[in-house]
Amino acid sequence: xxxxxxxxxxxxxxxxxxxxxxxxxxxxxxxxxxxxxxxxxxxxxxxxxxxxxxxxxxxxxxxxxxxxxxxxxxxxxxxxxxxxxxxxxxxxxxxxxxxxxxxxxxxxxxxxxxxxxxxxxxxxxxxxxxxxxxxxxxxxxxxxxxxxxxxxxxxxxxxxxxxxxxxxxxxxxxxxxxxxxxxxxxxxxxxxxxxxxxxxxxxxxxxxxxxxxxxxxxxxxxxxxxxxxxxxxxxxxxxxxxxxxxxxxxxxxxxxxxxxxxxxxxxxxxxxxxxxxxxxxxxxxxxxxxxxxxxxxxxxxxxxxxxxxxxxxxxxxxxxxxxxxxxxxxxxxxxxxxxxxxxxxxxxxxxxxxxxxxxxxxxxxxxxxxxxxxxxxxxx
Amino acid sequence: xxxxxxxxxxxxxxxxxxxxxxxxxxxxxxxxxxxxxxxxxxxxxxxxxxxxxxxxxxxxxxxxxxxxxxxxxxxxxxxxxxxxxxxxxxxxxxxxxxxxxxxxxxxxxxxxxxxxxxxxxxxxxxxxxxxxxxxxxxxxxxxxxxxxxxxxxxxxxxxxxxxxxxxxxxxxxxxxxxxxxxxxxxxxxxxxxxxxxxxxxxxxxxxxxxxxxxxxxxxxxxxxxxxxxxxxxxxxxxxxxxxxxxxxxxxxxxxxxxxxxxxxxxxxxxxxxxxxxxxxxxxxxxxxxxxxxxxxxxxxxxxxxxxxxxxxxxxxxx
Numbered sequence: 001x002x003x004x005x006x007x008x009x010x011x012x013x014x015x016x017x018x019x020x021x022x023x024x025x026x027x028x029x030x031x032x033x034x035x036x037x038x039x040x041x042x043x044x045x046x047x048x049x050x051x052x053x054x055x056x057x058x059x060x061x062x063x064x065x066x067x068x069x070x071x072x073x074x075x076x077x078x079x080x081x082x083x084x085x086x087x088x089x090x091x092x093x094x095x096x097x098x099x100x101x102x103x104x105x106x107x108x109x110x111x112x113x114x115x116x117x118x119x120x121x122x123x124x125x126x127x128x129x130x131x132x133x134x135x136x137x138x139x140x141x142x143x144x145x146x147x148x149x150x151x152x153x154x155x156x157x158x159x160x161x162x163x164x165x166x167x168x169x170x171x172x173x174x175x176x177x178x179x180x181x182x183x184x185x186x187x188x189x190x191x192x193x194x195x196x197x198x199x200x201x202x203x204x205x206x207x208x209x210x211x212x213x214x215x216x217x218x219x220x221x222x223x224x225x226x227x228x229x230x231x232x233x234x235x236x237x238x239x240x241x242x243x244x245x246x247x248x249x250x251x252x253x254x255x256x257x258x259x260x261x262x263x264x265x266x267x268x269x270x271x272x273x274x275x276x277x278x279x280x281x282x283x284x285x286x287x288x289x290x291x292x293x294x295x296x297x298x299x300x301x302x303x304x305x306x307x308x309x310x311x312x313x314x315x316x317x318x319x320x321x322x323x324x325x326x327x328x329x330x331x332x333x334x335x336x337x338x339x340x341x342x343x344x345x346x347x348x349x350x351x352x353x354x355x356x357x358x359x360x361x362x363x364x365x366x367x368x369x370x371x372x373x374x375x376x377x378x379x380x
Numbered sequence: 381x382x383x384x385x386x387x388x389x390x391x392x393x394x395x396x397x398x399x400x401x402x403x404x405x406x407x408x409x410x411x412x413x414x415x416x417x418x419x420x421x422x423x424x425x426x427x428x429x430x431x432x433x434x435x436x437x438x439x440x441x442x443x444x445x446x447x448x449x450x451x452x453x454x455x456x457x458x459x460x461x462x463x464x465x466x467x468x469x470x471x472x473x474x475x476x477x478x479x480x481x482x483x484x485x486x487x488x489x490x491x492x493x494x495x496x497x498x499x500x501x502x503x504x505x506x507x508x509x510x511x512x513x514x515x516x517x518x519x520x521x522x523x524x525x526x527x528x529x530x531x532x533x534x535x536x537x538x539x540x541x542x543x544x545x546x547x548x549x550x551x552x553x554x555x556x557x558x559x560x561x562x563x564x565x566x567x568x569x570x571x572x573x574x575x576x577x578x579x580x581x582x583x584x585x586x587x588x589x590x591x592x593x594x595x596x597x598x599x600x601x602x603x604x605x606x607x608x609x610x611x612x613x614x615x616x617x618x619x620x621x622x623x624x625x626x627x628x629x630x631x632x633x634x635x636x637x638x639x640x641x642x643x644x645x646x647x648x649x650x651x652x653x654x655x656x657x658x659x660x661x662x663x664x665x666x667x668x669x670x671x672x673x674x675x676x677x678x679x680x681x682x683x684x685x686x687x688x689x690x691x692x693x694x695x696x697x698x
Contacts, residue, residue, distance in 0.1 A: 023398015315614070
């Protein structure tokens with residue numbers, strides 16, 4: 001097993017910790033455990049989860065995880081044997097609420113704001129558009145960092161393949177705002193689109209007439225009206241997106257990649273780490289979650305077990321001992337397979353910092369369980 | 381359960397969070413349906429292209445590939461499906477090619493709410509309704525949907541588009557798709573989970589959410605459920621040995637390993653029971669299969685277990 005990396009210590013002093021990885025590897029638990037460790041050492045911490053995580057809420061002693069921050073009771077943390085020098089707030093991303101606030105903040109006047117919030121495309125858009133959730137995560141991150149209420153924000157990202165989408169979200173937004181597609185949708189009526197519209201070749205008109213033939217005029221009118229109502233706000237969106245992108249690339253940020261000791265998530269973690277490295281994002285460490293520990297006995301056979309079981313009153317001690325020996329071989333094989341996966345991870349990425357968390361029967365359901373994961377991540 | 385068992389519905393959507401084994405369950409179900417004599421198409425829409433590898437075949441996007449007798453597999457690519465859709469609707473190839481090349485068009489389709497989901501669903505629908513020589517091309521279609529949130533979005537998109545679009549071919553198609561998707565005799569939704577606290581909680585929430593939206597959620601499959609060969613009296617003896625001071629390390633380790641197996645089985649059985657109780661749907665159980673590589677027979681074993689489970693076949697499976 002890898003040496004005792006203190007991942008919490010490694011992350012101290014950063015303003016943003018982004019936790020990324022494949023689905024089902026325990027990202028949310030690792031995010032919360034890291035946030036708990038940082039808060040324990042004195043930081044004012046916010047942990048933001050994207051997926052509904054009712055278990056996490058109960059692990060933190062919070063009734064309902066929502067869009068507004070909830071403070072974790074320090075007494076609960078101290079009762080779990082962990083000092084609490086700082087504060088820990090938890091919240092769950094609500095894309096709709098975030099989008100609404102963004103509109104309220106950026107709208108030039110009340111009429112424009114009400115027009116957007118009342119548009120029927122708007123309600124569908126913020127939920128349905130691919131990437132809207134990722135963009136809102138970035139926006140919420142901006143809000144929290146900007147608020148000055150927190151020393152560090154720990155962000156639990158959407159599952160894997162979309163972890164890359166998450167990084168692309170600000171750029172996609174900017175591209176869309178500056179792109180021709182938006183101008184086409186805005187049409188010649190809009191102030192922002194007028195010059196662009198005239199400059200378009202005949203192809204552009206044809207694109208729109210084809211789209212209209214497919215969708216019916218009404219949908220296109222609604223979308224166009226919706227996008228027009230944002231006119232004048234795109235610049236603000238785009239600027240905020242760029243600001244977050246800069247922050248994510250800066251030394252104030254660390255990325256933590258979470259994986260499990262199986263070929264598939266390890267492959268995904270390797271791809272993610274390389275992608276982050278190639279794009280010059282600041283890398284923190286890889287966390288290998290749910291690692292099977294090596295059973296005792298140092299690899300020797302349980303030769304005396306049948307006799308011991310007979311002494312304990314087992315009905316068929318020989319048969320039982322044979323089945324128990326099989327269970328031991330299987331556990332040893334699992335531990336060996338996990339070591340193998342960790343070695344291939346370490347080899348593929350030229351020995352990145354690796355922290356490990358042993359397999360638990362279930363994800364933690366109380367602060368004490370979470371504190372145990374924190375201690376593992378601290379290398380204790 | 382309203383409507384017929386899953387095996388009798390033409391269109392099955394397999395939904396679940398990432399990492400629960402959704403692709404494996406979809407493949408096992410499709411394999412079982414094919415073995416039962418149905419001409420079956422397995423569709424992967426999450427863009428991960430893992431299905432063919434399960435059968436030891438290279439990935440394919442263009443045409444269905446026969447991966448086993450009577451079983452074809454196909455990855456649905458949203459971009460390609462959009463082009464196909466345009467070809468059908470516009471009937472003019474140069475126009476389609478112009479559209480496909482146009483960056484503006486791609487930006488418009490990205491901005492249009494749920495268009496890629498709609499096109500994907502439209503492609504599934506086309507395949508489900510394809511007829512050749514008076515008989516349907518496919519008896520059964522199994523869709524390996526994207527991870528839960530998105531999977532439900534895929535099922536809802538037709539209704540959303542129908543409500544949003546006032547008129548035109550998209551609205552009409554959305555309406556037709558919507559009626560099939562919600563028809564419990566035609567379509568079934570399977571929710572896949574692992575026997576873990578969090579995964580079960582999320583599966584229950586997914587079932588409740590789909591039920592509230594009138595989607596035909598049919599059954600759940602719990603993947604990777606551990607069983608134990610140790611009886612109650614044996615567990616007592618193992619505990620005595622494990623707790624006995626001075627027992628040799630290897631003997632204690634074997635007793636502890638055996639107890640972990642027994643405890644794991646109890647734990648998983650409790651999760652399975654909890655899912656059935658809280659979601660109020662039949663739950664099928666799949667064993668742990670360590671090797672799913674194509675020649676190992678692992679997928680065949682899962683398929684046999686799945687098809688003989690009363691939650692899938694409605695009690696007369698086998």
